[in-house]
Amino acid sequence: MRIYLAIATAALALSACRVDPELPPGGKTSAYQPTPVDPSDIFPEKFGMPALPADNPFTEEGINLGRMLFYDPILSIDSSVSCASCHVQQVAFGDPSTFSTGVFGLQTGRNAPSLFNLAYSRKFFWDARQNTLRELVFEPIQAHNEMAMTLPLLQQKLKASPVYKEAFNKAFQHEPNVMDMAKAMEQFLLSMVSQNSKFNAFFPGKFSILSEEEKRGAILFNSLVDFDKITGITLGADCFHCHGGALAQQQNPNMGGISNNGLDPVITDKGYGAITGNSNDLGTFKTPSLLNIALTAPYMHDGRFQTLEEVVDHYSDGIEYDNPTISPMLSAHGGRQLNLSAQQKSDLVAFLKTMTDTTFINNPAYSNPF
Ligand code: HEC
Ligand code: HEC
Structure with missing residues (x-):
């Protein structure tokens, strides 16, 4: 490769x-x-x-x-x-x-x-x-x-x-x-x-158009990682730092726009590091937009995850904290996995599904002209 x-x-x-x-x-x-x-x-x-x-x-x-x-x-x-x-x-x-x-x-x-x-x-x-x-x-x-x-x-x-x-x-x-x-x-x-998803109608705060589970997913997505002092329940999953804003994508490379989201314990594909020659960039990749994400399986640069459930499992339970270039936004969790509950996982997936823009995929302006 x-x-x-x-x-x-x-x-x-x-x-x-x-x-x-x-x-x-x-x-x-x-x-x-x-x-x-x-x-x-x-x-x-x-x-x-x-x-x-x-x-x-x-x-x-x-x-x-x-x-x-x-x-x-x-x-x-x-x-x-x-x-x-x-x-x-x-x-x-x-x-x-x-x-x-x-x-x-x-x-x-x-x-x-x-x-x-x-x-x-x-x-x-x-x-x-x-x-x-x-x-x-x-x-x-x-x-x-x-x-x-x-x-x-x-x-x-x-x-x-x-x-x-x-x-x-x-x-x-x-x-x-x-x-x-x-x-x-x-x-x-x-x-x-692409601008016509339910997410784009919601963003940044029109909660009334979301279902209850989508609302709970939106809150997890847009809240900083935190754990309830007594129950230990996760209160935020912090996806927005890297996939935030109306474009569901951080553009600034230094703020998460190019980052390592903890997929592997050791770096296999050098990613951006092969381009810059800088060891801090090894295993970092362009952070993708999450708009239309329900349509674009499989996921990640190597297509390793087949479903959004598998992606959420990764962020909940599978972050590889030992990876040397893991994003500081993830390592800030202090090595603690989010351990989302089954309901929190499905809430997050429900929210990700609001990002589909069917107008875009059917827009004749982008279709085959022949
Ligand atoms: C054989 C399959 C294939 C063909 C043909 C192909 N692409 Fe791609 N395209 C890819 C793959 C795979 C990547 C990711 C490669 C990488 O990141 O190293 C990609 C990446 C891209 C990206 C980067 C998107 C981003 O968000 O960074 C653009 C833009 C793009 N292709 C446009 C085109 C255009 C325009 C053509 C025709 C001239 C084209 N592609 C032909 C497979 C293909
Ligand atoms: C530190 C920045 C960062 C954070 C925080 C983050 N992501 Fe990501 N995300 C990335 C990067 C980088 C990739 C691409 C990684 C790769 O392919 O190697 C990615 C990929 C994805 C993909 C696959 C996209 C595709 O087109 O294949 C999904 C879905 C996703 N993230 C959802 C989430 C969710 C949900 C959260 C919160 C639980 C989250 N991300 C938190 C940086 C981040």
């Missing part, structure tokens, strides 16, 4: 060098005027306005081209795999398989994460190795076990397609080229917003 990553990164660096000099092309070659899209029509007030790439403003034509590319197996070497092969809308653009299958039946080394509200993230992939979506897309396209494509060949294929000739002309007033391809995909990925 680690070797594969090193090779993939090296391949990416090489191929980026190879392609850069010829691209992007010079001045515009057509006078087509694309239709601008106002970011405030994409991002809801409750999430705030994310920082957006200034050199890639949203247009209807750009987003539409990005969506076509996302669903098109033309991006893979044998035209068998698209981004959507591993990122499936019905499960919030995650993959129900533990590891995803790319070209030639090869498998990925980690579980495919769900995709939404990416405009609010500054780091991408489980090990947070990418900082922009525009650069990120070149990774799956070229990875030998995902799409195994070469950029010159892809550019050639896109240029030869009358459909893409027209779509690139409309979006960027150019012939198809891989730099504009990446910008179109960046626009589409940034435009994917």
Whole structure:
């Protein structure tokens, strides 16, 4: 796995060098005027306005081209795999398989994460190795076990397609080229917003819309870890430090946005530590959003848990306190497991299930355009 990553990164660096000099092309070659899209029509007030790439403003034509590319197996070497092969809308653009299958039946080394509200993230992939979506897309396209494509060949294929000739002309007033391809995909990925779950209607405090068990789950989720002095009963499970806010995801890496949630006694996958080379980052991973979490099993970077009940069992009874880089937010429990009762566990699961946004998974704007 680690070797594969090193090779993939090296391949990416090489191929980026190879392609850069010829691209992007010079001045515009057509006078087509694309239709601008106002970011405030994409991002809801409750999430705030994310920082957006200034050199890639949203247009209807750009987003539409990005969506076509996302669903098109033309991006893979044998035209068998698209981004959507591993990122499936019905499960919030995650993959129900533990590891995803790319070209030639090869498998990925980690579980495919769900995709939404990416405009609010500054780091991408489980090990947070990418900082922009525009650069990120070149990774799956070229990875030998995902799409195994070469950029010159892809550019050639896109240029030869009358459909893409027209779509690139409309979006960027150019012939198809891989730099504009990446910008179109960046626009589409940034435009994917999930905001209509019951949780998002509740957050931060409209308790009246929650059922009794969801309310109890919400309180456990949003309260600091504490134990009743007399009975010893757990009063809070503190999920919100790392999965809090309307996005159900801490964005600040230093506040839990990249962390070690105590899965293993020893570090196996180095995670973010392999990227930074800093021993404090070993075994830490990007903290995922919990929106749509009931749809995106299996869970964790290696898909080790099949159900939300298993996840809650982990946080209740299975935290590995001996792990050297365990998050200080978890080690603050002083090595004591939460020992949630059966009812507390099911309350927490009930609350997690309020985070499903069925509008998002059925939104035609993100569906297969072909
Ligand atoms: C063969 C399966 C596969 C294909 C094809 C694939 N992905 Fe992924 N994707 C994954 C896996 C696995 C990860 C997690 C990898 C990691 O973190 O090391 C991932 C991670 C991502 C992430 C990071 C999300 C986050 O929250 O950090 C984005 C964005 C993404 N993929 C977009 C794409 C796009 C766009 C394409 C098409 C160009 C694509 N993927 C093709 C399997 C795939
Ligand atoms: C210290 C930060 C932190 C705290 C506190 C925390 N988590 Fe997590 N959570 C993470 C990280 C990091 C991951 C991903 C770990 C990995 O895959 O290696 C994760 C993964 C998950 C996942 C799987 C997500 C997916 O897409 O696979 C769920 C579900 C989850 N946490 C629920 C909870 C619940 C419920 C609580 C409270 C009991 C909680 N978390 C507390 C950091 C935290």
